Amino acid sequence: MSSIRPFSATDLFELNSINLDPLTENFYLYFYLQYLSEWPSLFYKIVSPTNNVQGYMLAKTEGKGKDWHAHISAVTVNPNYRRIGLASTLCSSLERFTENEPYEVYFIDLFVRCNNKLAIVLYEKLGYSIYRRVVGYYGDYESKMNRNKIDDEIDAFDMRKALKRDINRESVRADGRKFNVLPNEIVF
Amino acid sequence: MYKDSAIENAVRAGNLRNALVLVSKKIKEHPNSSYFYALEAEILALSGRRHEAESKANQLLDKLPSDPDALKLLANVYDLCEVERDVFDKVCKKYPSVDLVYEYFTFSVARGDILGMQKASMLLTRAVATSKQSVDTQLFKFWAATCLMLACRCCSLAPSVQKLYPQLGVRLMEQVGLPTAQHVYVYVRLLQLAGREDDSLRFMENFLAKENDLELKIIYLETLDKMDESEELFRVCQNYLTRLNEDDWDTWKLLIKAAKATKKLDRCRELIASYSSRNTGLAAIELGEPDAIQQYFHEYGAKLCCFTDLKPYVKKGVSNEALLKNSYDKIVSLKEPTLDHLIIAVNYMKFKALDARDKQLVTDCCMLYNKTKFHLNRLEEFDYFPGYEFLVLAIEALIEHSSFDLELVYSLIVILEEALVKNKYEFHLKLWLIRLYTIANLQPAADELYRSLKIKFVQHDTLSYLIGTRRSIGAGPLVEVARFYTQNVHREIPHMIISGFQSTAMNKIQGFMEFYNRLNTSFAKISTAVELIRAYRLKDDQKSVDEQVSVLRSLRAREISDNRDFKTFWDCGVHERVAEVDSKLPPYYSIAHLRLLMLRELLIYDPESRKTEERKKELLELYAKVQLYDIEKWSFSVLFQHFDGTEPLPLPPKPDTMLSSEFNYYHAVVVDTYKQIAYLKGNTRHLKSILTTLRNENREYKSMARKQLEDVRKKVKVFLKNNFKELDISDNSISTSFAKMRQDLDSSIAYLQGL
Numbered sequence: 001m002s003s004i005r006p007f008s009a010t011d012l013f014e015l016n017s018i019n020l021d022p023l024t025e026n027f028y029l030y031f032y033l034q035y036l037s038e039w040p041s042l043f044y045k046i047v048s049p050t051n052n053v054q055g056y057m058l059a060k061t062e063g064k065g066k067d068w069h070a071h072i073s074a075v076t077v078n079p080n081y082r083r084i085g086l087a088s089t090l091c092s093s094l095e096r097f098t099e100n101e102p103y104e105v106y107f108i109d110l111f112v113r114c115n116n117k118l119a120i121v122l123y124e125k126l127g128y129s130i131y132r133r134v135v136g137y138y139g140d141y142e143s144k145m146n147r148n149k150i151d152d153e154i155d156a157f158d159m160r161k162a163l164k165r166d167i168n169r170e171s172v173r174a175d176g177r178k179f180n181v182l183p184n185e186i187v188f
Numbered sequence: 189m190y191k192d193s194a195i196e197n198a199v200r201a202g203n204l205r206n207a208l209v210l211v212s213k214k215i216k217e218h219p220n221s222s223y224f225y226a227l228e229a230e231i232l233a234l235s236g237r238r239h240e241a242e243s244k245a246n247q248l249l250d251k252l253p254s255d256p257d258a259l260k261l262l263a264n265v266y267d268l269c270e271v272e273r274d275v276f277d278k279v280c281k282k283y284p285s286v287d288l289v290y291e292y293f294t295f296s297v298a299r300g301d302i303l304g305m306q307k308a309s310m311l312l313t314r315a316v317a318t319s320k321q322s323v324d325t326q327l328f329k330f331w332a333a334t335c336l337m338l339a340c341r342c343c344s345l346a347p348s349v350q351k352l353y354p355q356l357g358v359r360l361m362e363q364v365g366l367p368t369a370q371h372v373y374v375y376v377r378l379l380q381l382a383g384r385e386d387d388s389l390r391f392m393e394n395f396l397a398k399e400n401d402l403e404l405k406i407i408y409l410e411t412l413d414k415m416d417e418s419e420e421l422f423r424v425c426q427n428y429l430t431r432l433n434e435d436d437w438d439t440w441k442l443l444i445k446a447a448k449a450t451k452k453l454d455r456c457r458e459l460i461a462s463y464s465s466r467n468t469g470l471a472a473i474e475l476g477e478p479d480a481i482q483q484y485f486h487e488y489g490a491k492l493c494c495f496t497d498l499k500p501y502v503k504k505g506v507s508n509e510a511l512l513k514n515s516y517d518k519i520v521s522l523k524e525p526t527l528d529h530l531i532i533a534v535n536y537m538k539f540k541a542l543d544a545r546d547k548q549l550v551t552d553c554c555m556l557y558n559k560t561k562f563h564l565n566r567l568e569e570f571d572y573f574p575g576y577e578f579l580v581l582a583i584e585a586l587i588e589h590s591s592f593d594l595e596l597v598y599s600l601i602v603i604l605e606e607a608l609v610k611n612k613y614e615f616h617l618k619l620w621l622i623r624l625y626t627i628a629n630l631q632p633a634a635d636e637l638y639r640s641l642k643i644k645f646v647q648h649d650t651l652s653y654l655i656g657t658r659r660s661i662g663a664g665p666l667v668e669v670a671r672f673y674t675q676n677v678h679r680e681i682p683h684m685i686i687s688g689f690q691s692t693a694m695n696k697i698q699g700f701m702e703f704y705n706r707l708n709t710s711f712a713k714i715s716t717a718v719e720l721i722r723a724y725r726l727k728d729d730q731k732s733v734d735e736q737v738s739v740l741r742s743l744r745a746r747e748i749s750d751n752r753d754f755k756t757f758w759d760c761g762v763h764e765r766v767a768e769v770d771s772k773l774p775p776y777y778s779i780a781h782l783r784l785l786m787l788r789e790l791l792i793y794d795p796e797s798r799k800t801e802e803r804k805k806e807l808l809e810l811y812a813k814v815q816l817y818d819i820e821k822w823s824f825s826v827l828f829q830h831f832d833g834t835e836p837l838p839l840p841p842k843p844d845t846m847l848s849s850e851f852n853y854y855h856a857v858v859v860d861t862y863k864q865i866a867y868l869k870g871n872t873r874h875l876k877s878i879l880t881t882l883r884n885e886n887r888e889y890k891s892m893a894r895k896q897l898e899d900v901r902k903k904v905k906v907f908l909k910n911n912f913k914e915l916d917i918s919d920n921s922i923s924t925s926f927a928k929m930r931q932d933l934d935s936s937i938a939y940l941q942g943l
Contacts, residue, residue, distance in 0.1 A: 001470045001497055003438040006403045008699035010706065012646045016756040019647065020615040023570050026644050029676050033684035033700065040693040041369070041402060048496065049437065052755075079572045080492045080759075084466055089435070096432070101399045102368065 002054055002086060004093050007043040009036060014053050017078050024076045035060060035073070041097055042070065046077075046086050054081040057090040061103055063188035066170060069160075070098040072110035091126050099163040107171035109160045113138060114152035120159070128159040130176035137183050147180045158186070191223060191257065195231075202731065204235040222253030226261035233268035236796055242269040249275060254283045256291035263295070267744070270798050277307055286315045286323060293331075298682040299744075300705045302342050306335040306353075313360075326364050327692075333360040334374050334694045340381045341698060354381035366391065369401040373695045376407060385411055400432065403695050409442055422446035429459065440471040466497070473501050482511050489515060490528035492574055495538040496763050507540040520556075527574075530560045534577050541762050545585035553582035554914035564610040576614050579607055580761045583620065584769045586911065592772040594847050597628050598900050599907045602925045606917055615641060616760045622654045623757070627774055629849040630932040631661040638665055648672045649712045650753035656712070656719050657776050660849065660856035661939045663723045669716045670736070677707045706749040714740065714748060715777060718785045725863045726856060726943055737793040740786055748779050775815075784810040788827065792864055804831065819854045823861040830870040839878060846893040846937060847900060855940040858882060889937045897933055901926045 012032060019026050035043045035058055042059040055077035063069050072094065077086045091108075098105045112119050114133065136143030139154030157176075162169045173179070190196040192214060198207035208231050214224040225248045233241035245265040253259065259275050266273045276292035289311045296304030309332040316323040336357035340350060357378040366372050372395045379388040392408040395401070405428070412421040425443035428434045440460075447456035457475065460468045469487060472480040481501060488494045489512075506512065516536040519529045533556050541549060557578035564573055583600055590596055604621045608614065618637050625634035638655045648669040656666050681704045688697050707713070717739040724732040758765045777785070787807040791800065811824055818840035825836040839858070843850045859882075862875040901922065908917050 001437040001467055003436045004402065004434075005406065005438075006695070009696065009703035010699050012703065013650055013706070013751050013753065014755075016647060016650060016753050017759050020641060020643075020756065022613040022642075026642070026647060028680065029645060030680040030684055033681065034687070036696045036700070037684060037688035037691050037693040040696050044402060049441075049500075052759075079574075080496065082492070082572070084488070084491050084493055093434075096400060096434070097402070 001049055002046045002081070002089070003049075004044055004089070005047055005051075006041070007036065007045050007056060009033060011045060011053060011056075014051075015056075017080075018053060018055065018076055021076070021079060025074070032058075042094065044090075044093065046081075046090060054078050055086045055090060057094055059094055059098075059108075061098065061105060066106055066166070067188050069105045069171070069188075070094060070103065070108045072108065075110075087122060088126055091123075095161070095163060099165065104165055105163060106166040107160050107162045109158055111137060111156040111158055114150075114155045114157055120157065123159050126161070128161045129172055129174075130157045131160040131171075131173060132158045132176050132179040132181050134158055134183055134186060135180050144183050147182050150180065190227065192227075195227065199231065199234065202734070204231055207231045208235070222248060222251070222255050222258040223261070226253070226258040226265070229265045230261050230268070233265045238269045238796060241265050242271060245269070249273075249278065252279050252282050254279060254285075254288055256288060256295070259291075260295060267742070274304065274307075276304070280308070280311050284311055284315045284318075286312070286319045286321055289315045294682070294686060297685045298678075300701060300708055302335070302338050302701060306332075306339045309335040329360045329364050330371065330374070330692060330694070331689055333357040333364065333378065334689070334697060336360070337374055337377045337381065338698055338701065341377070342701065350381075354378045358382055358384075366395070368692070369395065369399060369404055370692050370694045372401075373403060373407075376404070380411070385415055389415070389417075406438070409439065413442055413445065416449075418446045418449035422450055422452055426459065429463075435463065435465050435467050437467045437470070440467055441474065444471060444474055466493070470497060473498075482509075485511055489535060490531045492531055492534070494531075494535045498539075499542070499763070502539065502542075504543055507536060507543050512536055512539060520559075524562065525560055527563060530563065531574055533560070534574050537578060537581055538762055541581050541585065545581075545588050545766075545768075547585075547589065549585045550582045550911070551914060553578040553585070554912055557582070558914050558916060561610070570613060573611050573614070576607060576611055576617055577760055579603065580616060580620065582912075584761055584766050587772055588766070588768045594628065594845060594900060595903045595907055597624050598847070598929070599904045599911075600624055601628065601630075601929070602904060602908065602917065602922055603912060603915060605925045605928075606915075606921045616757075619654065619757050623773065625932075626655065626657070626849055628929075629847055629852055629936045630929060631655070631659065631664070631849065631852075632935045633928070633932040635664045644668075645672060645676055646707075649707060649710055649751050651756075652712050652716060653752045653776055656716055658849070658853050659719050659723065660852040661936055662727075663720055666716050666720055666723070669712065670720060670739075673707065673710075673713045673716075673739070677704070681707070705745075706751055709743065709745045709747055709749045711748050711750045711752055711779065711782060714743070714786055715782050718782065718789060721789050722856065722860050725867075726860055728863070733793070737789060740790055741794055748782060750779055752776075778814065780810055781814045781816075784814050788824070791831075792827075792868060817850070817853070819857045823857050823864075826861050826875070827864060830865055830868055845896055846889060847896050847933070849936075852936050852940050855882060855886075855943060859943045886941050889941060890934060893933050893937050894930060897926065897930055 009032070018024055039060045042061070043057065045056040046054045048054060057072070058074040059070055059072050061068070061070050072091070075087055075090050094108060097103070098108065109131065110123065110128070111134065112123065133150060134156045135147045135150055136154055137156035139151070143149070143151065143154055160172050162172045190199070192210070195207050195210045198204070198210060208228065211224055211228045211231060215228065218224055225244065229241045229244040229248065232244060242265070245262050249262055259279060262275045266275065276295055280289050280292050289308055293305060293308035293312060296308050309328065312328045313325070313332045316325050316328050336353040339345060340353050345353070358375070361371065361375040361378060364371065366375055372391060376388040376392055379391070389408070389411055392404050392411070396404055396408060409421065409424065412424065421442060425439050425446060428436070428439050429443065443459070444456060447453050460471050460475070466488060469480070469484045473484060481498060484498065485494065488497065515532050519525050519533050522529060525533065537549070537553055537556065557575055560575045563575065567573060587596070601621065601624050604617050604624070608617055608621070611617065618641055622634045622637050625631065625637070634655050643651055649672065652666065652669040655664065656669065659666065681700070685697065685700045685704065688700055717736040721733050721736045724736065754765065784807060787803050787810070790797065791803055791807065797803070816824070822837045822839055828834050829836045843854055845851065858878060862872055862879055865872050865875060905919065905922055908915070908922070
């Protein structure tokens with residue numbers, strides 16, 4: 001049994017069952033608090049009836065004009081609650097919260113490591129598609145210099161899902177895997 | 189920190205006399221600067237000349253200085269002198285400029301003082317109204333209304349004030365308007381505080397019709413429920429579940445409640461049947477539908493959530509039910525169970541453990557672990573292996589039914605270390621191991637594992653108790669824990685609270701304030717300071733001791749916020765604290781115990797305090813109440829002898845084994861007691877002779893410890909063969925574990941030899 005509830009700063013005391021997982025990052029306090037203060041309705045959790053946090057979504061909005069979009073910064077689920085669609089619930093809730101007022105974004109995007117096949121499949125099932133490869137996104141300075149030097153270990157796919165405001169689906173493309181960009185070229 | 193670097197350096201170096209000389213020169217150079225007078229008062233207070241400091245502060249405050257930096261210094265002077273005074277309030281009433289009142293507001297935020305924020309924000313609304321600066325007056329009214337709401341929700345107010353503030357807030361919000369969800373949130377909260385729930389419902393309904401705000405939706409449904417508006421509640425829940433397609437458990441639960449009240453259970457059943465989700469499966473159980481539990485198990489038995497989802501609904505003996513039993517029996521007969529089979533077995537054993545944690549459970553769990561551990565060789569690096577739960581269930585059952593001795597502790601360490609080799613990111617196993625290491629005098633291993641979990645920032649606050657209780661091997665990771673409070677909490681949170689106000693995230697501010705105040709009065713913050721004081725005192729590092737004492741002195745609130753996370757440790761197995769197991773493990777400090785330790789340090793290092801007599805009285809009360817180790821009782825009795833001449837208790841005998849952390853702790857406490865009395869310039873003759881005896885004996889400790897460890901190793905080998913035969917742990921694994929343990933034990937013993 002799971003319910004979506006707004007995230008509160010005090011929930012940061014309750015995340016160990018999720019954040020002790022090696023793949024979930026623990027950020028500085030200001031990072032979480034910045035999301036809460038800038039995008040209060042886009043940071044939410046999924047909980048049990050006893051308020052045990054089963055997962056959470058950390059998202060923001062950015063961009064101008066037709067690049068105005070929501071960005072998923074982190075979506076993570078407690079190992080005991082995986083494989084039951086909670087990540088999908090968190091993502092579909094974000095669509096509901098951002099495709100209408102007050103945000104009305106054109107699309108949602110997220111970055112995923114190119115070798116994280118499981119996550120890529122999950123996002124594809126949710127309607128996301130690869131828009132471009134960000135070469136060297138997770139790598140060092142050197143790896144961010146040459147857009148032709150691809151490496152699934154350190155490159156990210158920028159995956160997107162167009163929302164209803166993007167009537168002509170201009171925010172997505174069919175052959176995104178072939179488009180390479182460098183991290184410094186992603187400016188909104 | 190200060191406006192003058194030479195003075196700052198002198199204060200930092202502890203050269204307060206020189207700092208006073210420097211500040212006198214500055215006063216002569218700038219006789220009209222209130223800042224240096226305030227600084228002089230602060231340095232006097234830091235020097236322990238508190239009466240003089242207070243008098244200088246009073247003289248300055250009477251002149252109503254308007255320099256915010258001077259006022260902040262004065263506030264600190266009054267804190268150091270333990271005098272309650274709102275310096276900003278007094279001055280801001282006289283000089284209500286926007287800049288000064290804004291400083292008052294930020295200062296109150298930094299102190300986590302909601303009532304100060306409320307006063308400052310109201311003053312701000314007046315200051316901006318008369319200001320010639322271009323300021324958003326509506327914004328500050330919104331701040332003021334928010335602070336009124338916070339004061340009512342978070343502070344203890346007089347009944348008349350509790351009545352007045354919501355009315356004031358409502359009036360302010362009516363001037364501001366309700367353009368966003370945040371405005372509606374504050375307005376609705378204030379209306380409800382003013383007893384106008386009906387009105388609040390109307391505004392929420394209107395707003396939710398155009399914007400689907402989660403926070404308001406929840407308040408709306410809760411209010412309908414509270415007001416017994418069951419018809420409307422049913423309609424609204426149905427709308428969220430069907431039209432908006434929000435498959436949310438809280439909404440399903442309210443729908444069922446409303447359906448019962450309005451006799452719409454048939455419609456409710458139809459809705460549940462029209463959906464197919466985990467929540468509706470559980471909603472059917474909640475409604476008491478026949479076979480709903482079996483249906484749920486059929487669909488979700490191979491999901492890890494199955495146990496925690498069904499646990500509230502199942503009765504004792506559920507593991508004997510045909511569906512569960514048959515599934516399990518089938519899996520046991522398989523040669524290579526799949527991951528789905530493995531999860532069904534995990535769920536089954538959890539239900540079984542609810543019924544009985546007996547010897548058979550240990551055997552079955554070990555058999556299943558052995559049967560399924562081949563998956564560890566097939567999974568990708570970070571993949572999750574649920575089979576570790578068999579080990580946790582077995583360990584808990586074994587502890588419950590055995591005498592908890594060192595043989596058991598060291599055996600369990602071997603088992604868990606072996607399991608971690610192929611499952612190196614499994615954090616529950618690591619938490620168990622840390623706990624066992626700290627019992628087994630293997631603190632270096634516990635520290636290493638704590639670090640391997642990459643625990644940082646707020647996790648230190650919730651988890652550092654694992655390695656920070658009765659530490660007797662130096663500061664270790666506690667240095668990083670202490671740094672979290674000075675560097676992250678104080679530097680990041682107040683700034684972000686202001687940011688929250690600026691971006692009008694008003695529904696988050698209460699959480700920010702609670703978070704900040706809970707960290708400021710945190711159990712881990714205080715216990716870390718107390719543990720570090722002992723570690724530094726043992727090494728005669730008085731400067732570091734003073735830094736930690738200042739942490740204790742700076743606590744304004746009396747309450748201690750216990751943010752420790754015990755839940756994650758127990759969030760496996762049967763997913764609850766097992767009292768029969770926990771009671772056999774050495775306890776962590778209670779809040780009363782921590783307060784006792786804190787009072788002791790303040791009595792030693794803050795004898796000039798106005799609260800000294802009060803502290804002594806409370807210390808004695810807590811000493812009589814708190815369950816202490818014998819060596820701790822002795823230590824306190826020696827301190828009492830120093831204070832009032834009472835006869836101390838005789839020194840209890842040393843623990844007879846070095847394989848228990850009590851051994852190191854005993855030595856640390858004895859040496860520490862000597863250092864306390866030496867600092868207080870008391871009579872240390874008897875303590876010195878005790879120390880001499882201990883130091884003469886400790887030369888042999890290393891070889892004795894190794895011999896004791898070798899004896900335990902032999903016993904562990906037999907124990908594992910007798911009790912965990914199914915795990916098939918090789919002699920080589922046992923030897924590898926013990927080789928590492930020997931190194932860690934050597935480090936523990938070397939530490940106490942150096943005391």
